Amino acid sequence: MKPIRLPEPPGSSPSMGGVPDIFEGGVYGVIRRAVIIGNGFPASENQSIGLVRALGLSEKQTLYRVTRPTGGINEWLHWLPLSVHKKLYYIISQIFGYSRILIARRGKKLGPLPRENGSGVGLASVLDADVKSIVRMAKETFEKDGPLLVVASGRDTISIASSIKRLASDNVFVVQVCALPFHRQRRMKKQAPYFCFSKIQHPRSHLERFDLVITPQHDYYPLSPLAREQVPRFLRKWITPQEPPDGHVVLTVGSLHQVDSSALRSAANAWHDEFAPLPRPLLVVNIGGPTRYCRYSTDLAKQLSASLHNVLTSCGSVRISFSRRTPEKFSNFVRKELGDDPKVYIWDGQEPNPHMGHLAWADAFIVTADSVSMLSEACSTGKPVYVIGAERCTWKFVEFHKKLREKGLVRPFTGLEDMSESWSYPPLNDTAEAATRVHKALAERGWRLRP
Incomplete structure (x- = not known):
């Protein structure tokens, strides 16, 4: 059996003559670096990393991660928005003084609020996804390094990515893989220049928060007549998308990944x-x-x-x-x-x-x-x-x-x-096709990628 060669993932196509950036919009319209905002789940982060790789920026990426407190009562609080979860846990821990008896489940250890993202698991280099620090970095380095590409994925990254888009719209081009999923991610024992791109964890509503949403086609299955028969009317608001995909929603067959x-x-x-x-x-x-x-x-x-x-x-x-x-x-x-x-x-x-x-x-x-x-x-x-x-x-x-x-x-x-x-x-080349759509969306803004 002969191995089947895959087509190369699309990359940017700079002029063969090497035209200086100053004649193509200058540094202000060229994206040379990327920020990935992850949630700690490999399957989710792998999609963002795969997209950045297909865009040719894998050597110029920085990984940030959103973290939640773990263990004890935190196992019951994961349905809450991230910011509410952290605040509530802080209040509870102050009241009870981290009591193992009062707030830890029997047989389970209580996990403190993480001080350093990734510590304890060999990931000390992973930065905490703090909106203010990312926005500050994007603004302070814009004159020298140009705009910043942001890619996020996972329920907990939604508020982070949308806040960056709102606060740094003149400095950040967020291809954000950030969105609200149709179902809760189960835990395992384990505008403008901001281009927001959400791939797997698809938002149910307010897609205007993002410049581009990338999600599998089957995430729109809940809008089908058959699915609506299976979901009680009072629950539809919570587990189905509120509107069909529009022009800035990219539909894939499967998930994005790093295999090319x-x-x-x-x-x-x-x-x-x-x-x-x-x-x-x-x-x-x-x-x-x-x-x-x-x-x-x-x-x-x-x-x-x-x-x-x-x-x-x-x-x-x-x-x-x-x-x-x-x-x-x-x-x-x-x-x-x-x-x-x-x-x-x-x-x-x-x-x-x-x-x-x-x-x-x-x-x-x-x-x-x-x-x-x-x-x-x-x-x-x-x-x-x-x-x-x-x-x-x-x-x-x-x-x-x-x-x-x-x-x-x-x-x-x-x-x-x-x-x-x-x-x-x-x-199946969903990642390469998604990258092509990113290039097209950037071009419509007068922006481009140069690895």
Whole structure:
């Protein structure tokens, strides 16, 4: 099977003659740096980082992060807006003096307000997403460095990004990936020059707060007649968008990510010694975990294991990876059923993570239906992608899987496949297409990007 080459992500297109900036609007219209505002969730931050990479600014980016207090009573306060949560927690802690008895849940430790974003987890260099400091930096460095590109994603980044847009509209071009999601992000044990861009966590209303909103098509599923039949009228205001997408909403099929042709080539080189000798075809199995909209347990593990046994004869090698969301019962069952087969290797979760190596070297993928990000990354390779468990998904995930099948990106995994037979499709390039829309939106303002 020949590897499928992905098209290069779009970049800026400066004049071949190297026209000085002064003849193209000067430094005031050229964006050379980016700020990413994250929320601590890798799947969310990965989208912002992927977009900045596609825009050619990955070497000139600074990561800021919004943090919430954790542990104890804080586990019950995550539904509140970030600023309200912090203020309420501060008041409670002052009243009770950080009492482990009064405000900590039994068996849980109380997490203090973080003093340094990322401390304790090897991320001391990650800055706290403080609006005043970001606005001050954008204004003070504008004369020298030009405007600032801001990209944010996640529910907790909405107020931060919209405040920057309001306070620094003459100095910041926020391609902000910031918006209010349709559903709460579940915690795991783990105008003008400001161009606001919101990709995955889509806002329900007031889209004018942002210059550009990027979100998957299925996030508008709640506006469909079928979805409205499923949602009581008094709840629609809270879980559905208030208006259909307008001209500054960019709709993608899946999620944004960092996987492009350059990344895959680098990964192929980095993992050559481990993957090149493996018997072909190489089948990679990526297993996520049950979610609110895709519920399953060991029943799916049994189905997956049985189907994998059926296709082993047409596989040269099989590599299986679990995510942090995979239930222990699920992973244990798969290990028990397949762990002793000489063709099968199950990653133990220890570093280095072979995920990029898998994407680069696999001949085909099997992915559980719960993960939009894993499916989006696999479909960006143009290689065969089989999905298991899609029939167990509900709500907008049904629309997501329907769109993947209609585009010929995925097929259901039945266990009757011959893995030596390959098929392909135009790779899913949501990140590159989103970057193209960013360039277009900037050009409409008379601005441009120069990495």
